[in-house]
Amino acid sequence: MSDAAVRELDRRGRAHTDAGRYDEAVASFTEALALVPGDPDLLYNRGEAFRRAGRLAEARFDLESVLALEGESADLLLALGLVAYESDDWDLAVARYEGALALEPGLAEAWNDLGVVHFRRGAYAQARAVFEKAVALRADYDEAWINLHDTYDELGLRKEREAAARRLRELGLRPEGGD
Numbered sequence: 001m002s003d004a005a006v007r008e009l010d011r012r013g014r015a016h017t018d019a020g021r022y023d024e025a026v027a028s029f030t031e032a033l034a035l036v037p038g039d040p041d042l043l044y045n046r047g048e049a050f051r052r053a054g055r056l057a058e059a060r061f062d063l064e065s066v067l068a069l070e071g072e073s074a075d076l077l078l079a080l081g082l083v084a085y086e087s088d089d090w091d092l093a094v095a096r097y098e099g100a101l102a103l104e105p106g107l108a109e110a111w112n113d114l115g116v117v118h119f120r121r122g123a124y125a126q127a128r129a130v131f132e133k134a135v136a137l138r139a140d141y142d143e144a145w146i147n148l149h150d151t152y153d154e155l156g157l158r159k160e161r162e163a164a165a166r167r168l169r170e171l172g173l174r175p176e177g178g179d
Contacts, residue, residue, distance in 0.1 A: 014045060017045070026053065044062070060087070078113065115128075
């Protein structure tokens with residue numbers, strides 16, 4: 001088959017992923033990979049479709065295959081961190097997120113995701129520090145503001161929680177907890 005056929009299968013797989021048709025996405029990417037085995041972009045895309053489908057072991061395998069082929073990148077480590085987090089492998093998630101941040105310290109999403117792991121572990125002081133870093137990097141990052149608000153609440157920091165609630169309202173969101 002031609003390069004055009006591979007590109008079309010990749011395009012179709014991404015469209016299926018975006019539409020939530022993960023089995024169809026996996027099938028498209030798998031068909032493309034049969035034509036160009038080991039293609040890192042196709043493996044990454046199929047890994048993302050597997051992750052969204054909740055097929056975490058398969059997602060991890062594909063993403064780690066990309067890691068072996070291409071080495072570390074912040075985006076790849078972030079994706080692997082998400083798979084580890086969703087697999088409840090929090091130590092690996094922390095390592096992956098910290099690896100992404102070592103490569104790209106300005107990646108607000110990695111700071112937020114790292115904070116989520118700390119929050120889930122009950123390490124609220126650590127979560128606070130990384131959520132604050134995320135919102136400092138991206139002032140309109142609503143998910144990080146929500147997480148920071150909830151962290152302030154867990155820490156009993158009323159004034160900080162109220163300030164975060166004001167910021168959430170500025171972003172057009174309604175904070176939970178009656179702020």
